[in-house]
Amino acid sequence: MADTTIGFAGLGRMGGNMAARLLGAGFPLTVWNRSATKSARFVEQGARLAGSPREMAAASEIVLTSLADPAAVTATYYGPDGILAGARRGAILVDMSTVSPSLAKQIAKDAAIAGARFLDAPVAGSIKAAEEGTLAILAGGDHDAYVACQEVFGAISRVSYHLGPNGSGATMKLISNAMLATVVQALAEAVALGEKAGLDSAAIVEVIGASSAAAPVVKAKAAAIAERRYQPAAFTLKLMQKDLWLALSLANELVVPMPTAALTHDMVVAATASGRGDHDFAAVTALMEQLAGVTNL
Amino acid sequence: MADTTIGFAGLGRMGGNMAARLLGAGFPLTVWNRSATKSARFVEQGARLAGSPREMAAASEIVLTSLADPAAVTATYYGPDGILAGARRGAILVDMSTVSPSLAKQIAKDAAIAGARFLDAPVAGSIKAAEEGTLAILAGGDHDAYVACQEVFGAISRVSYHLGPNGSGATMKLISNAMLATVVQALAEAVALGEKAGLDSAAIVEVIGASSAAAPVVKAKAAAIAERRYQPAAFTLKLMQKDLWLALSLANELVVPMPTAALTHDMVVAATASGRGDHDFAAVTALMEQLAGVTNL
């Protein structure tokens, strides 16, 4: 029986789907969102509306956040109306956003001072996966806290991993996204070369989609690449630039070279600079087609 | 009923498995191999042994070749004892090696002069896939010739693609291998960063293996990476260097930039230069671990 009180901040496309599943699973839910309009449908379905992250935290045993970027996470956790100001002693705070491991570690320290435990637990998966409850959760932090969240995690994910102390979840997410971006960049190069050699782009993606390099993302982007249509975006170039930069920043900090990730970042940057920042990140293919002279520069 | 007479040259690990499947399917088979010792077991099972590629070709309606590199392909097709010297009018010559599209086009021209048709039809898949008949065949050349080979292809593959005129199969193979190498290089960078951040390499590969970037090759290399053991090799760094170079040469010729493939080639080169040329190409992970200072340089 789902009787743990839950707070949820960040009702965007990912967070909204997760919150809806928690409501559907019967958890008593208190929600907060920066722009209040998104909260309405949850209130209609029985959620309580909090006036601030602090108020939300004060009402909850487990607090979940799913926010756009590190700045939004910082703004929601800190300050007089922030989660840390309202967190109950013994509460578990779970951030599912994509942030730097150092921010995750900082929040964990500050949560401990407030008597709460923190998990960095970003999610891997699409908006559709959030809707269907088939996300993967990549968690770092206290193992007992992780175990205590299993019922909640079960409502929103098909699998969760406990990867180590605080920062481990954030690290794994950055690594995973850097890898994803590089796979798509490699696909873009493959498509551009094949097209210039006279092959059909749909055939190229189909063959690669049946090869040892056939990551799910290859199939997911096949239609977009064949039709050269990168909107609406599942995940924008701008967001991928941000995530790649977080990964490269971590690599710089830890003194780790990442040559293909760095180059992929450069191509994502060039695609963004060309005005495609709001297109899906598979639009690096459009850039490579231009650079190959398959389409006009 | 498999009554088409088949010639098969190149009885190495890939070719030997394919030839065995053709014998098993009942095709009348004439074999040739540069070093004769490998032919013996096929003769025992009913194959005829030819004294030269020319003699093999003279006895066959369909001739298949599976050779180590472009030099071996050239040596087997050309010269007074080569396949082209012996090919029957109306024969179909099928090269399943990985060569440059320009070599494929050249052989196709010379085959036409000899009254034969040529398919460049490299295969994608492991030695195990060759044994089980589950390769993918990437063919370029005359469509009717491709159709005429379906029974033969069926015995050795789970799928075949006709990708366009001669050179298309060779091109697709090079593209596919370049993509494969880049995916593994991206994985190597992910593992090195994660390890230096304190994560377990097996956990990293497991999480990526369940993500959108989870190409089959990620799972295939998981154990090798976790155990840092890159021998015996499924596909050596040296061979990958050769295939990447063929891909980059094609890209240079067609004036197509391939930044991550070029960088992957550089890392494969560095791993080879460090003495790992005969290790599996997943050993770029060992290189990245060294460059990150996770292991000693």
Next chain:
Amino acid sequence: MADTTIGFAGLGRMGGNMAARLLGAGFPLTVWNRSATKSARFVEQGARLAGSPREMAAASEIVLTSLADPAAVTATYYGPDGILAGARRGAILVDMSTVSPSLAKQIAKDAAIAGARFLDAPVAGSIKAAEEGTLAILAGGDHDAYVACQEVFGAISRVSYHLGPNGSGATMKLISNAMLATVVQALAEAVALGEKAGLDSAAIVEVIGASSAAAPVVKAKAAAIAERRYQPAAFTLKLMQKDLWLALSLANELVVPMPTAALTHDMVVAATASGRGDHDFAAVTALMEQLAGVTNL
């Protein structure tokens, strides 16, 4: 006649040489340094010793700072004992450290609030150039303030540039260092390839040193490369990593791809990770020699 009162914070190898020249030119000088021992020789030569950056600023018409990194700059300008707390109305504050343009712009804003003007004016040149007064000054900020500093700049540099509003000097310094690092990385690759081909590294550097690519840095590093001796360092790999990262961060922020600079950063990182962080940045040559198998990995 040099009667403008000058404050100088940061008496390291660069700053110390600049301060000495200002004393030599007859400027009334007040100095401050985090560790007081470095101040002694300046006091002996007639400088006043300030107890804090604030006190130094309060005594000076023009305040110069030459500090190791952005953190030191922030610590020296801000806080109750910082320069901004003591700056006179009408003073000119000149930071000659290498920092991000955004930090430079921030200090400029805060200086304006305090009634002072700020120039970001990092210097290009070696410690020897600082000693000889032949640095180049790359300045951004108010043009009148720049003009008012000409006498001071004349004592320490052979040339100064006014490049635009605040941030322009910082930007130009980052660009210049990124270019410098890439030139040396290109040289390292040239040396490694040439050596493996059997050429002598001294001959390679000599020929390049007489070519169109003969940047002064090529000659400056010739002996170190030929002797494979990278200590003592003129400019360490660690510092170059920091500066390259500031440049790449600016590029990421402004959405500009810098592929060879990004790769150079990766090689600097790998060289640092191998334990050479305190070696001269020309030690990327040692890394490339290892990666080429010219020396052992």
Next chain:
Amino acid sequence: MADTTIGFAGLGRMGGNMAARLLGAGFPLTVWNRSATKSARFVEQGARLAGSPREMAAASEIVLTSLADPAAVTATYYGPDGILAGARRGAILVDMSTVSPSLAKQIAKDAAIAGARFLDAPVAGSIKAAEEGTLAILAGGDHDAYVACQEVFGAISRVSYHLGPNGSGATMKLISNAMLATVVQALAEAVALGEKAGLDSAAIVEVIGASSAAAPVVKAKAAAIAERRYQPAAFTLKLMQKDLWLALSLANELVVPMPTAALTHDMVVAATASGRGDHDFAAVTALMEQLAGVTNL
């Protein structure tokens, strides 16, 4: 006194200037050029016109060639009318073109069979340097043969280097050009970043032109970059692509990673694919400006 009989094949922009200087220095000269029209002005000035490379070689103690690419070199040396067919016993054959070391070694072997000695002696320097006799000669081959050419070399160059056995000159030229291209690519990135940050491109190039990275090529390209005008070309992108590819091919063969050279090749390729193949290679700056969104893609 210049009484050695000289043969000269290849009267293009570089070769023509060299041949003119040899005539001016009083050497008895026999010329040959693929298209005969270019020979006329040399005949007017007293040169003999040969009907074939063979005939030219038969008349000469020292034979010089300055040709566009490896294919032209092969065509001029080999075949029944080639230089090797006509070379005198004891002659010295000197190729000043940019070719692969392996081709240079091959010609050297074949020359030895014909009783002649071969030097690979590509030149570094511009067309203007060829006109003024201030080229640098990078020679590989027999040292006595090199010494015997000093009077001839003196007429066309300001310096010559003997770098080792055959192939050494060709290797040094490829290395030198790869370095040159990378320096200009680094400059292009610097300009694009600086411009997007609001700096003036002329100022950027001026500051770099006075820095430790101030290679002569920086000054040579300053006007072209400031005016965004890359025609007429001193050295085209297409030729630079060819030379970079020869360098990367040598690196691949010798198993040497060259990450920034490989990336520079990719950017040269992309600039060529965008239709600028006949522009000066400094037009990588135009590409980087486009990729940064400073100008339109």
